[in-house]
Amino acid sequence: MRGGKTELKAGSCCAGSSLSWILSNGVIELALHREPCNELGSVSLGEFEKFAAALESMQAEAHALIIYSELKPGFCAGADLRELYQRSEAVEKAEAARGVRDFLERIHRVLNLIDAAPLTTIAAVHGVTFGGGLELALACDLIIADKMARFCFPELRLGLIPGFGGIPRLKRDLGNAVVRDLLLTGRSFNATKAQQIGLVSQVVGEGEALRAARATAAQLGKFDRDTAAAAKKFIKPIPQEELRREIDIFCELFARPAVQAGLRKFVESTDAQPYLP
């Protein structure tokens, strides 16, 4: 079922080249498995859109969604910067800008749907949870982290801001001083720190995040679904206006030559530490 041999179809159990999902006992498990570290590019996005369509049909039967990675390096290293660079180099500037906006709007639709889904969503993370990977986790209601998880918003080093809804969701969930620290320094931080600042709800031992997420999902299954959905809707507003503004700011920044230079530097880097901001 791996390696893109099976086409994704809407339904309760599907596998693609980047991700797979299964619905069992009221819990949807979405597994990410695009090597090297689940970078989010056009193929992943297409599969996420299929998952989003399936989620709408599955959510009547589910009370929880768990998103996790099957890959050792981590949960998700964020946007596929190599694809972004190659695509924007291959076309005219205006077309590249349109392509970026289209990509952002599509991924925002997926993440907004996960964010607002009437079931409890859990990101079970380990290892690298950077950029778009952190933004995916932030769309979930709970983040359960392996103690070896590492989080980061490295976008400023490229002359960009997070573009997959990270800033509005971070602002929704954390204090503004913490948001400024994480965004403006671009430093990475571990799971203990993530729990201290209120980003992560549980820190567990190495290799235990998925087990802990499943235990949490089993507990959630004891509650009335409609009550849980009503509580979530009341507690967790979707910052629509800021999400739209984030796309605009990202696109304005993306048009600057410094960004293309930053992307080229990353793609062509032979630095032993390209992931260190």
Added chain:
Amino acid sequence: MNTAEQTLDEILSLAAMHFKVPREKLRPDDDFFKTLGIDSLQTLDLLTKLENHFRVELPDYELQGVSDFRTLAGKIQARL
């Protein structure tokens, strides 16, 4: 509190254990990228391991250009 030498010794032991390299093969002035054969993602793993062990927070930008165990130990020692 650890002395600088104790910190360095613990780092070498942790790195050896985490990356399954014989402890005796690691020396303080080794380039850990080469000796451990690790890439940037694995370096972040090492950083997390060290932060958890020493209960410190070490901003990764302080590690820019750091490639030997002794200098790494100095950075951690400064935060103990």
